[in-house]
Amino acid sequence: MSETNQNGAMVKFYRGNNIPLELHKVRVVQKLHLNPIEDRLRALREAGFNSFLLKTKDTFLDMLTDSGCNAMSDRQTAAMMIADDAYAGSQSYDRMEAKVLELFGKQFILPVHQGRAAENIISRAFIQPGDHIPMNYHFTTTKAHIELNGGTIHEIYTDEALKIKSDHPFKGNMDIEKLKTVINEFGAEGIPFIRLEASTNLIGGQPFSMKNMRQVREVANKAGIMIVLDASLIGENAWFIKQRESEYHHKGMGAIIREMSDLSDLVYFSARKLSSSRGGIICTAREDLYDQMRDMVPLFEGFLTYGGMSVREIEAMAVGLEETLDNHMICQSPSFIDYFVRKVDGLGIPVVTPGGALGAHIDAGSFLSHIPQTQYPAGALVSAFYLISGIRGMERGTVSSVRLDDGSDLPADIELMRLAFPRRVFTLSQIEYAIDRLCWLYENRQLVGGLEWEKEPKVLRFFVGRLKPIGDWPERLMAKFRSDFGESL
Numbered sequence: 001m002s003e004t005n006q007n008g009a010m011v012k013f014y015r016g017n018n019i020p021l022e023l024h025k026v027r028v029v030q031k032l033h034l035n036p037i038e039d040r041l042r043a044l045r046e047a048g049f050n051s052f053l054l055k056t057k058d059t060f061l062d063m064l065t066d067s068g069c070n071a072m073s074d075r076q077t078a079a080m081m082i083a084d085d086a087y088a089g090s091q092s093y094d095r096m097e098a099k100v101l102e103l104f105g106k107q108f109i110l111p112v113h114q115g116r117a118a119e120n121i122i123s124r125a126f127i128q129p130g131d132h133i134p135m136n137y138h139f140t141t142t143k144a145h146i147e148l149n150g151g152t153i154h155e156i157y158t159d160e161a162l163k164i165k166s167d168h169p170f171k172g173n174m175d176i177e178k179l180k181t182v183i184n185e186f187g188a189e190g191i192p193f194i195r196l197e198a199s200t201n202l203i204g205g206q207p208f209s210m211k212n213m214r215q216v217r218e219v220a221n222k223a224g225i226m227i228v229l230d231a232s233l234i235g236e237n238a239w240f241i242k243q244r245e246s247e248y249h250h251k252g253m254g255a256i257i258r259e260m261s262d263l264s265d266l267v268y269f270s271a272r273k274l275s276s277s278r279g280g281i282i283c284t285a286r287e288d289l290y291d292q293m294r295d296m297v298p299l300f301e302g303f304l305t306y307g308g309m310s311v312r313e314i315e316a317m318a319v320g321l322e323e324t325l326d327n328h329m330i331c332q333s334p335s336f337i338d339y340f341v342r343k344v345d346g347l348g349i350p351v352v353t354p355g356g357a358l359g360a361h362i363d364a365g366s367f368l369s370h371i372p373q374t375q376y377p378a379g380a381l382v383s384a385f386y387l388i389s390g391i392r393g394m395e396r397g398t399v400s401s402v403r404l405d406d407g408s409d410l411p412a413d414i415e416l417m418r419l420a421f422p423r424r425v426f427t428l429s430q431i432e433y434a435i436d437r438l439c440w441l442y443e444n445r446q447l448v449g450g451l452e453w454e455k456e457p458k459v460l461r462f463f464v465g466r467l468k469p470i471g472d473w474p475e476r477l478m479a480k481f482r483s484d485f486g487e488s489l
Helices: 036-044 074-082 091-104 115-125 142-150 176-188 210-223 234-244 255-260 287-294 298-299 309-321 332-346 377-389 428-443 471-483
Strands: 002-004 010-013 018-020 108-112 134-135 152-157 193-197 226-230 266-270 280-284 359-363 394-396 416-419 451-455 466-467
Touching: 018 142, 018 332, 036 377, 036 451, 036 471, 074 134, 091 108, 091 255, 091 280, 108 287, 108 298, 115 266, 115 280, 115 287, 115 298, 142 152, 142 193, 142 332, 176 210, 193 210, 210 226, 210 255, 234 255, 234 332, 280 287, 287 298, 332 359, 332 428, 377 394, 377 416, 377 428, 377 451, 377 466, 377 471
Parallel strands: 134 152, 134 193, 193 226, 226 266
Antiparallel strands: 002 010, 010 018, 108 280, 266 280, 359 416, 394 416, 451 466
């Protein structure tokens, strides 16, 4: 016997196990590589102990990110075949524009090649040196663009946000009293906009509630400040609102997303996360805001009806936006993340709870409590986990931070290893493999040591910087792995 619960993706079997079901079938496959651990150590050294520099031929499960990695549907692939290859006035753009208007209700639309391109344009258009930008939490590229244009970010998160183990359903909420304090301190004239990020990436993909968003809107209205919504993970945030906020249990995804958009003056998103493999959009219902940004699209991106995207990607985006309203599609990633988080939490492994969007986030600071932040425990955990599993995760800790003016690191609020769950990509057996290897690593965590910089860029160092291990801990970890697993991969 089995019982399907509200989300239609988690099924309870008679033995009491709740497992996520893949609500799709596999029709096209891509070969994976599970190389011997000696080869993985060689690849890790060649990559400078930076998972961004690993190659997929050396990777078994790629859990680096969900950006551009979500499985595309048969309908998206089919739509790419009818693309209208025109530099200007493409019918593909018209179809995408109609879907953006249907989903967000904002008629002034600017296409860009991806989310950080939208951040560049928004920052150039609205931020002046000395401005202050409150937000529920920063994202790496957002912070870089704001600071490059002379702005200062203020993270206005609640006390629950940085608690690793919690049952709070909306850890991405903005603290309203702190927001009022920032506005009073710097004045509304020095705050071009308040930024809300749907399903805050860097603190575990945690959502904000609709109630909180309405409160932010009320404060913004009184101060005359606009709200900018990063909607890259709006589908998952809307899903969590539907699941966790009682008044929205019976509302459709379209109605929830539209309400979030209506509470915002300007919406932008990376289609790499929201709907397809490439692209991004800025949209607004205000022509004055549109006019301030429009001329930068031809300057930095491409013409106004392709914005740096191929028309095939535009067609896939249009279908992907429509599929965002499909409960069965949007719940796939959160249900698998929830399963993973509950399993590893039950094994005593420190992980951010509750499960959020995007991926599972392991608390590297607790996992590797013997490694100081100055030796980058999150980066070390990502490297060690790849070494013993072939799984590529992402560092979301101090390596992803910056240096202060005195040359010292700005320590991250929390040290996390993110294991991303792109939609409809992994099978349950692969997830069980990841859990098994993570459990083994936790039992042998004292073998893992720290990292230090070998080559460190000044901006966004986590993308291309190179590190090296302190001591010979990778060799010792490999020897223990071989002792326990023999010739097993």
